[in-house]
Amino acid sequence: MKDAHVDCVELLQGLIRCRSVTPEEGGALTLLENVLSAHGFVCQRLIFKEEGTPDVENLFARAGTSSPHLCFAGHTDVVPAGDEGSWSHPPFVGDLADGFVYGRGATDMKGSVAAFAAAAAGFIAQEGKSKGSISLLITGDEEGPAINGTVKVLQWMKEHGHVPDHCLVGEPSSVDKLGDTIKIGRRGSLSFAVTVEGRQGHAAYPAKADNPIPKLARFVTLISSEVIDQGNENFDPSSLAVTSVDTGNPAGNVIPQRTIAKFNIRFSTEHTFDSLRAWVQERIERVKSEMGGVWTASTTEGADAFTTEPGAFVGMVQDAVEQETGLLPKLSTSGGTSDARFVKDYCPVLEFGPTNATIHMTDERISVEELRATEAIYGRILAAYFNSQQ
Numbered sequence: 001m002k003d004a005h006v007d008c009v010e011l012l013q014g015l016i017r018c019r020s021v022t023p024e025e026g027g028a029l030t031l032l033e034n035v036l037s038a039h040g041f042v043c044q045r046l047i048f049k050e051e052g053t054p055d056v057e058n059l060f061a062r063a064g065t066s067s068p069h070l071c072f073a074g075h076t077d078v079v080p081a082g083d084e085g086s087w088s089h090p091p092f093v094g095d096l097a098d099g100f101v102y103g104r105g106a107t108d109m110k111g112s113v114a115a116f117a118a119a120a121a122g123f124i125a126q127e128g129k130s131k132g133s134i135s136l137l138i139t140g141d142e143e144g145p146a147i148n149g150t151v152k153v154l155q156w157m158k159e160h161g162h163v164p165d166h167c168l169v170g171e172p173s174s175v176d177k178l179g180d181t182i183k184i185g186r187r188g189s190l191s192f193a194v195t196v197e198g199r200q201g202h203a204a205y206p207a208k209a210d211n212p213i214p215k216l217a218r219f220v221t222l223i224s225s226e227v228i229d230q231g232n233e234n235f236d237p238s239s240l241a242v243t244s245v246d247t248g249n250p251a252g253n254v255i256p257q258r259t260i261a262k263f264n265i266r267f268s269t270e271h272t273f274d275s276l277r278a279w280v281q282e283r284i285e286r287v288k289s290e291m292g293g294v295w296t297a298s299t300t301e302g303a304d305a306f307t308t309e310p311g312a313f314v315g316m317v318q319d320a321v322e323q324e325t326g327l328l329p330k331l332s333t334s335g336g337t338s339d340a341r342f343v344k345d346y347c348p349v350l351e352f353g354p355t356n357a358t359i360h361m362t363d364e365r366i367s368v369e370e371l372r373a374t375e376a377i378y379g380r381i382l383a384a385y386f387n388s389q390q
Contacts, residue, residue, distance in 0.1 A: 006035055006121040008375045009101060009368055012114035013094030016103030020076050022144035023054040028076035028110070032117060032138060036061045039121040041136070046156055048148035056141040056148035062162060063124055064133035070385050071135045071164035072116040072378070073150065073343060074171075075142035078105035079360050086362050100365040108359035111366045112170025112374065113138060115354075119378035131386040135164060142339050150339040154346055166313050167349040168381065169340045172356035173332070178370050179325035179377070182317060183351035184310065185234060185333040186341060187266040189302030190276050194219065194284065197294035200257040209255040213247065215293045216259045220245065222283055228265065228276075234307045235268030235333050268333075269305045303341040307333060308348045316388065317350055320380035324373055352377070 011031075020026030033043045041061040049055045081091035081104045089095040089102035096102075101111075113136075120134045137157070141149025157163055173183045196216045201209025220242055228238040242263040247256040265276055277299060284295050308314065310331060321329050329352075343349040354374050358364045 005125070006039065006118040008114045008118035008371055009096070011035065011118060012101055012106065012111055012366075012371060013096065013103075015076060015110040015114060016094035016101070016105055017092060018076070019092050020078055020105070020140065021080050022077040023056050023140060024077075025057040025140050029057055029059045029138060029140065032076070032113070032136075033059055033061070035117060036121070036136065039063075040124050046153055048152040050147055053145055053147050056139070056144075058140060058149055058153045059138040060135065060153055060157065060162065061138075062133055062135040063120070064131075066132055067165060068386065069133040069135065069162075069164040070382070071137055071167040071347075072120065073137040073167055073169045073339060074109050074113045074116070075139045075149070075339065076105070076110060076113060077140045077143050078108070078110070079143050082362060088363055091364070096368070099369065100367050101371065102363060102365045104364055106358070106364045106366045107172045107354055107356060108364070109170050109172060109353060111371055112172065112353040115371060115375040116168075116170055116378045119375045119382060123379060123382040127386070134382065135162065137167075139339065146339065151342045154342055158346065164347050166385070167343045167347055168317070168378075169338060169343065169349060169351040170353040171338050171340070171351045172353040172359055173351045174353065174355040176355070177325070177327060178354055178373055179321040179327040179329050181332050182314070182321070182329045183333065183335070183338075183340070184314060184331045185307030186303065186305065186335065186337055187235065187238070187268060187333060188271070188273070188305035189264060189266055189337055190273055191262065191264045191300040191302060192280055192297060193260055193262050194280070194295065194297045195258055195260045197258045197296075198256070201255045203253045203255055206255060210293070211255045212259045212293055213256070215287060215291045216245065216261050218291060219283065219287045220261050222287060223263065223280070226283075228279065229268060229270040231268050232270060234331070235270070235305070238265060238267040238271060240265045267305055269307060271305070273299070273301055273304065303337040306341065306344045308344070308350055312388075313348055314350065316384050317352060317381055320377050320384055321352070323380055324377045
């Protein structure tokens with residue numbers, strides 16, 4: 001690569017060749033660090049550790065020292081490729097064929113990383129660093145536990161005076177066509193495990209036992225049929241999915257002592273972790289008062305619901321997308337969780353990136369046309385952002 005220009009296709013191919021399956025760095029951060037350093041970025045490699053979790057390497061790169069400060073956030077870790085023999089192009093080669101770049105991470109999300117790194121380098125080459133600061137927060141722990149990645153990099157950024165004014169996460173937000181969707185928030189996630197204790201006994205003598213299954217079945221039917229909320233202008237109604245009902249009982253003639261149901265609630269900003277715990281507990285008490293049993297409930301907090309309210313930053317990104325693609329992107333909060341859930345505690349954050357049709361799939365790929373258009377959109381965002389802040 002020439003110092004004056006970073007080719008996003010070549011960079012993506014290089015990143016794909018790095019086997020950076022979580023939590024391995026695989027050379028991906030080293031490649032980015034070398035490219036960004038050559039274009040005026042001051043790079044920091046940040047390794048975080050926590051007992052019981054894998055060590056994770058991360059990269060923070062910043063060009064400029066003043067405000068306004070726009071941060072691009074993303075990850076170079078990828079999910080495993082699965083059966084590599086089932087790929088039409090090897091998953092860690094970065095083959096260019098029929099107008100597509102093939103490989104694990106092509107869309108989730110080495111493609112976005114290559115696009116915004118190229119856009120940032122190009123912008124600095126043309127405009128210089130005098131207008132403010134551009135930074136890249138790149139983690140190697142997004143597809144994993146997300147303990148030693150973005151959340152700790154953000155803490156480090158705050159401690160060292162690097163908190164951005166705005167952030168754009170390059171998750172593949174587009175659905176059918178590049179530019180059709182921007183994520184302005186995400187639903188929250190809260191998982192429950194509800195256990196009902198009874199008394200074990202012979203199936204031929206049910207009166208001598210206390211069967212917990214009918215009690216739990218009544219509860220599961222109740223929570224599955226009720227509406228949690230109606231949503232709001234930015235969120236669909238909250239949803240509940242039962243994921244497991246288990247007695248651990250292989251015998252057909254034994255009434256089990258206990259049974260456990262697990263379920264997950266994806267919720268809007270109409271609720272909090274505490275309000276949902278109360279919602280579930282009220283329904284436990286309702287069934288318990290009718291059918292008895294000894295009930296316990298535990299929860300695992302995934303992510304809280306959040307939204308970046310439409311305003312100047314959202315409009316600027318929408319305009320940049322529309323100028324490049326001709327599409328006015330829909331503002332969405334759908335999907336699972338992302339590292340934006342950590343960023344929102346520090347600054348307004350949006351997610352925008354290429355189409356997500358092949359993420360985590362065999363033959364994951366991105367078209368060269370889409371990749372270059374994504375870079376062009378990021379370039380338009382940079383130009384609009386710094387020009388508007390003058």
